[in-house]
Amino acid sequence: MQRFDYFTSKGNHSPMSMSPYFAQAEALDAANPLAPARQLFDLPSDQRYFLGNSLGPLTHSAREAVNQAVNAEWKTGLVRTWHDGDWFDIATETGNRIAHIIGAPSGSVIAGDSTSVALFKVLSAAAQKNATPTRNVLLCDINNFPTDRYVARSVADLFHLQYKECAVSEMITHFNENVAVATASMIDFRSAEIHDVASVTAAAHAAGALVVWDLAHAAGVIPCDVERHSIDFAVGCGYKYMNGGPGAPAFMYVAPHLVNEVQQPIPGWFGHDAPFAFEDAYRPAQGTARFSSGTTNILSMKALHGALEVFEKFPISSIRDGSIALGDFFIAGFDEHLSASGFTLGSPRNSTARGGHIALLHDRAEELTEELIGDGFIVDFRPPNVIRIALSPLFLRFNDIAALVGRLSDAT
Amino acid sequence: MQRFDYFTSKGNHSPMSMSPYFAQAEALDAANPLAPARQLFDLPSDQRYFLGNSLGPLTHSAREAVNQAVNAEWKTGLVRTWHDGDWFDIATETGNRIAHIIGAPSGSVIAGDSTSVALFKVLSAAAQKNATPTRNVLLCDINNFPTDRYVARSVADLFHLQYKECAVSEMITHFNENVAVATASMIDFRSAEIHDVASVTAAAHAAGALVVWDLAHAAGVIPCDVERHSIDFAVGCGYKYMNGGPGAPAFMYVAPHLVNEVQQPIPGWFGHDAPFAFEDAYRPAQGTARFSSGTTNILSMKALHGALEVFEKFPISSIRDGSIALGDFFIAGFDEHLSASGFTLGSPRNSTARGGHIALLHDRAEELTEELIGDGFIVDFRPPNVIRIALSPLFLRFNDIAALVGRLSDAT
Missing domain, CATH: 3.90.1150.10 (Aspartate Aminotransferase, domain 1)
Incomplete structure (x- = not known):
């Protein structure tokens, strides 16, 4: 041409x-x-x-996965695919493929929701876990993606925390006994600057704070080293470098040593320890599955799961x-x-x-x-x-x- | 055979x-x-x-919609489909098809999320709107679908409300000046009993309470008469009688006279008044669009939108x-x-x-x-x-x- x-x-x-x-x-x-x-x-x-x-x-591979989901699993398997197929596990299986890419242990990542909903859940879990009457500040990257800032402010309001913003490079100087939770993006969505995740996380931990990292512009293009950097919580996006398709499910990571001590505010049957028992009270599943809420968007999830095959090869x-x-x-x-x-x-x-x-x-x-x-x-x-x-x-x-x-x- | x-x-x-x-x-x-x-x-x-x-x-029609989304819009249009195609409006367009089915005005319904996340959003909006230090009870249908009860209890905890349960048939006797919000299913998921939506809603309004109805087992099989019954808020499920596919998006209805006075706790760019302006602060869109959060799961939404064509004919x-x-x-x-x-x-x-x-x-x-x-x-x-x-x-x-x-x- x-x-x-x-x-x-x-x-x-x-x-x-x-x-x-x-x-x-x-x-x-x-x-x-x-x-x-x-x-x-x-x-x-x-x-x-x-x-x-x-x-x-x-x-x-994404197209083939969607074709299979529509023309075999939905058309023919119908509701029985919930039992005979992989629909119930696909959010966990997709999470495991993502864990492999971001340097997290198997079982520590669950796929689902949108990035905003995912961030809301993990920020809420972190706030509920760590906030006290005096440890009452939620600190957010001032250059964070705008919607992350909106969600962070909303979570601060819900949990009666003070909302403060600063540049990631200044976060270390802001950590003190009043900071409950901080949140930032690993990679700046404008400049592509990689933030010093290890140092910020270590400084937060030294001050008793938890950190939620948004890996949206990182997952699938750089090794995020989630486990090596001792990250507490992370979220990320399925439709960017992971090629999961328009509006693909997001993902949530929670450190294994924390996950069974925290809860997110949107309980659903996919996050229940016994999803099919229809119990009167919510009992969260062990592990990151407790961060699931309602039914997985199967078609979108299948596309993401299929797209991630590429990362098994490279x-x-x-x-x-x-x-x-x-x-x-x-x-x-x-x-x-x-x-x-x-x-x-x-x-x-x-x-x-x-x-x-x-x-x-x-x-x-x-x-x-x-x-x-x-x-x-x-x-x-x-x-x-x-x-x-x-x-x-x-x-x-x-x-x-x-x-x-x-x-x-x-x-x- | x-x-x-x-x-x-x-x-x-x-x-x-x-x-x-x-x-x-x-x-x-x-x-x-x-x-x-x-x-x-x-x-x-x-x-x-x-x-x-x-x-x-x-x-x-659902299969054709998914094929089109994968093989034309995603494959060829790629990110430009956000501008040239219908991806940005598809949650609203799908909502309009649902509005037609449930007897709600055009523009009052938005599709997205799972039913649990949707219920969390509208219950939170109702609680935030109506709760006061003395109007501090959230009343839930004791025979409601278990996950609805989990979500209702979680919202009560978040907004410091007392959580109470009773049968829908007894709700009318429980409404008083202390009830902020009630929630129930229009149709019982076990018995298929249709609850008296009009009477319960009217009694709630007379006592100053708001009601959130779950239409999961109703939408697509009975006329829900949402507008005629003066329903405040409703949610429902896309994968049951509406045939939207496994894990199809849910939907949210908010009465037009209420919607611009309420806010939900998960702000995102799809709910922003100017999604592409990347403003520092969240400004919710006018209308039910403010109940959107992150990016629409396009593939799942397209399947639902396609499936709803059937209801245009019958x-x-x-x-x-x-x-x-x-x-x-x-x-x-x-x-x-x-x-x-x-x-x-x-x-x-x-x-x-x-x-x-x-x-x-x-x-x-x-x-x-x-x-x-x-x-x-x-x-x-x-x-x-x-x-x-x-x-x-x-x-x-x-x-x-x-x-x-x-x-x-x-x-x-």
């Missing part, structure tokens, strides 16, 4: 000036150990897709390596071809501090985003001046990055 | 003794105005399915007529062929007091249920002695009822 053919295009810049960059992309693609993963996706032919952080693309460490390589390659292109054209880098240059996407800043970011999308380069805009470019190494090629840099260099 | 052929079978009873009943079934099927609806379903060939109250069967009043006719026909068969064999009727004989299913009581109910299922008669068991038989008139035939009565008459 002509519009992708930047190697020979006649843009504002000499076409030859980009040829070494494209040649390098070709060499990197040829040597890329993740290249075979692209075949597991059913990608649209007319797009280069840089929004794996927003909605991961369709995998063949370990998260190699995915992280691939994402860093794509990011470094983009930054090299930025330095050579974009830095003089009004673009600045809004993400850490140092790959160890940078998550799965890159924020590219420009005064005309919103307008440029529209132009890029019109040309099949699917990125997104975040106010006030951010173009977000997700580096999903399971399906993106270095050639996609080179083409994007070429298109951006023509844009201004 | 031999096991369905009760008209000529050699059971314990003379085969001829049932022939008038089967002949009557044939005549009723021939005259049934709902008979064409069966073609809208993709039913398994080896089952007679009496659990439309537990998991409604697959419709062709009005709920005719569905109710069909369900009553099936129930009356079953009871006629019961009187003649089952009442002397250890079975008793656990549901109202009077069709105006009976919902969409029939509870058949027997000392060996659990064992009989297993035998029936083994023979392709799909019913379920509820402790201690209930065989539940749902009368979904959109796909069941009078012949199915006759065959079931025949099989039951052979069972003892």
Whole structure:
């Protein structure tokens, strides 16, 4: 397609000036150990897709899982699939696949609900566990995703806690005997900065506080090391780097040493110790299953469960390596071809501090985003001046990055 | 198939003794105005399915909606479908289809979450709206579905209310100046008794209380007359008579005169007045959209939205007529062929007091249920002695009822 053919295009810049960059992309693609993963996706032919952080693309395994759920389990098995099939366990099984990806022990993660509902549940559980009349502050990352801040404020109101916000980098200085719970995102949704999860968590614990981490922009693209960092609670999103499909279920992690001592406020039969006994009183299940409420959205859950098969074949460490390589390659292109054209880098240059996407800043970011999308380069805009470019190494090629840099260099 | 052929079978009873009943079934099927609806379903060939109250069967329109969502909207549209497609509005559009079925005004219903999460939200909203230091009782139907009771107790704890239970029939005598909120099911999940929604709601209002009705066993099989009965809040289930698929989204109704004065405790971007503005503070949307939280489970929601097409073709009043006719026909068969064999009727004989299913009581109910299922008669068991038989008139035939009565008459 002509519009992708930047190697020979006649843009504002000499076409030859980009040829070494494209040649390098070709060499990197040829040597890329993740290249075979692209075949597991059913990608649209007319797009280069840089929004794996927003909605991961369709995998063949997700489609097959949905087909099976609709045309065999629902159609033929009908209600008996609850007993004969895996519907009752699918939230736990999906949780186990996620646990594998985020560095958590098997059985410690349950999938379900939306990220907002999941965050509400774990924040409420943490508040109920740890708040006292004097330990009465809920501390939230001021740069957190807006809806996380809304939920945190609501939980603070419900549990009569003071709601305070600060940057994650300042949290350590805010922990004291008054802080019950803190919550933050592991990776900033705008800048992709990776926060110092281990230090913040350790400082919280030293002060007697619990921390809830949102892994939305981390799970599936970096190893979150949940167990190694002694994380208390975490939530995350199924439809971003985990490719679970539009509005895929979220997930909840609770540390095994805590889980049977906490309770969440929305009891349901999926979280009951004996779901089919119809007991008069609620008895929460042992383990993270107690964070389930009502019936699992089977069709959406099956898509997520199917999509996660990809991660059984490609370990998260190699995915992280691939994402860093794509990011470094983009930054090299930025330095050579974009830095003089009004673009600045809004993400850490140092790959160890940078998550799965890159924020590219420009005064005309919103307008440029529209132009890029019109040309099949699917990125997104975040106010006030951010173009977000997700580096999903399971399906993106270095050639996609080179083409994007070429298109951006023509844009201004 | 031999096991369905009760008209000529050699059971314990003379085969001829049932022939008038089967002949009557044939005549009723021939005259049934709902008979064409069966073609809208993709039913398994080896089952007679009496659990439309537990998991409604697959419709062709639901399958097509899921196919479209996976293979066009997700695969090709990808994240742009949020802007170009109907994903953002699908929870409202699905809510509007449900509103049509339950007798509520357009715009007053939103689909999403599970029934337990939905009940938690509306009960919390009602409690927050109406509770005071002296109006501090949450009253719950003691025969309510167990998980509704768990949620109600949890909401009472969160809002520092006294939790009390009584039968729905006694609620009217319990309403006084101390009751903030009451909650009950419109139709009893065991007996199918229809509660007197209008009288209970009116008595609550006279005492200054609000009522949350669970329509789980009502929506899609009887006209719930939500607006006519001046219902304050309601929730219901998408996977029962509405055939939305396993774990389909639930729904929430809030009376238009109340909705903008209440708030639910789980704010999310789908409930925000300006979802894409990423504002620092939560501003709830006008109308029932404020009861949404996180991203809609698109695949599950699409299945429900597709399944509800059936109700655009067959009005709920005719569905109710069909369900009553099936129930009356079953009871006629019961009187003649089952009442002397250890079975008793656990549901109202009077069709105006009976919902969409029939509870058949027997000392060996659990064992009989297993035998029936083994023979392709799909019913379920509820402790201690209930065989539940749902009368979904959109796909069941009078012949199915006759065959079931025949099989039951052979069972003892």
